């Protein structure tokens with residue numbers, strides 16, 4: 038595995054300056070991503086139309102193919118509410134996962150700060166707690182924008198999750214309703230069963246929950262007019278044995294693929310990150326330090342379950358990393374944290390894929 042690196046150009050240095058200026062407003066910086074996307078044509082952003090980067094993901098299950106104008110997709114969490122989706126295509130992404138959406142509006146973790154950043158290790162840690170407008174509002178927004186996105190081969194998935202903290206009786210019902218609403222609209226549905234920030238929704242470790250949930254989704258899908266891809270987003274801290282057992286179960290239930298993975302629970306890494314807020318946690322880690330784990334898990338999953346679509350996610354910040362992961366069998370990649378450290382990161386990574394000798 039090579040941890041391909043990049044040298045800082047003027048844009049990256051400008052971004053570092055902005056991080057410094059707004060160093061106490063990390064969440065504000067994250068929220069300004071939408072504005073950055075909207076204004077991207079001003080700094081050379083454009084929809085990637087290079088045919089050499091185009092990817093069509095097909096599924097043995099017969100699910101509708103996913104068309105991506107390039108294999109770099111914006112991961113869940115960056116555009117939680119489905120606003121201005123098509124602006125993100127101008128940042129050089131091939132697609133986007135909206136959400137994570139829950140059945141109803143959630144304010145997320147009430148404690149502040151909820152996001153921290155480690156400059157030296159190029160990592161982010163967060164405990165946002167699934168703040169979002171609720172699936173109905175989000176799905177309506179996606180519906181209004183998805184035709185235009187599809188014309189540009191900019192795929193739009195919706196990430197969903199059970200709402201933590203709800204009454205026991207409602208939890209499963211709400212998840213199923215959330216799935217059905219997302220399924221009607223999105224190109225693919227990504228089920229987040231690995232959020233480390235809410236205390237009760239690390240469902241990827243609960244075999245009964247996983248079986249019942251994905252069985253229900255599959256039964257619903259059998260009755261739908263169009264069969265669309267379903268992905269499960271798993272945690273990166275699963276042991277190899279846990280991961281393989283889980284993939285076995287998911288494959289047997291007809292799930293099309295997995296996203297490997299979510300943020301890494303910070304108490305399991307060696308970084309001594311400051312506690313974010315009075316909940317005593319440092320949140321989930323994303324960014325460069327988790328790349329090696331992403332790479333290893335991608336190889337492991339593809340070797341044992343070649344029929345599953347693998348989406349690599351975690352610490353990917355260079356086009357040559359994307360190429361390496363595609364060579365190892367990933368269908369596409371998802372990225373998020375790199376946007377805090379590289380100016381127009383997706384466009385740069387696209388160019389690095391196309392012209393490896395210049396990287």
Ligand SMILES: Cc1cc2nc3c(=O)[nH]c(=O)nc-3n(C[C@H](O)[C@H](O)[C@H](O)COP(=O)(O)O)c2cc1C
Nearest residue numbers: 112113114137163229299323324351352372373374
């Ligand atoms: C601030 C922040 C919020 C996130 N919110 C979500 C979320 O709502 N749902 C989800 O599935 N993943 C969420 N993630 C995780 C990312 O989608 C991704 O899995 C993780 O950051 C690893 O990728 P990266 O190293 O490229 O950032 C979030 C990550 C960050 C940094």
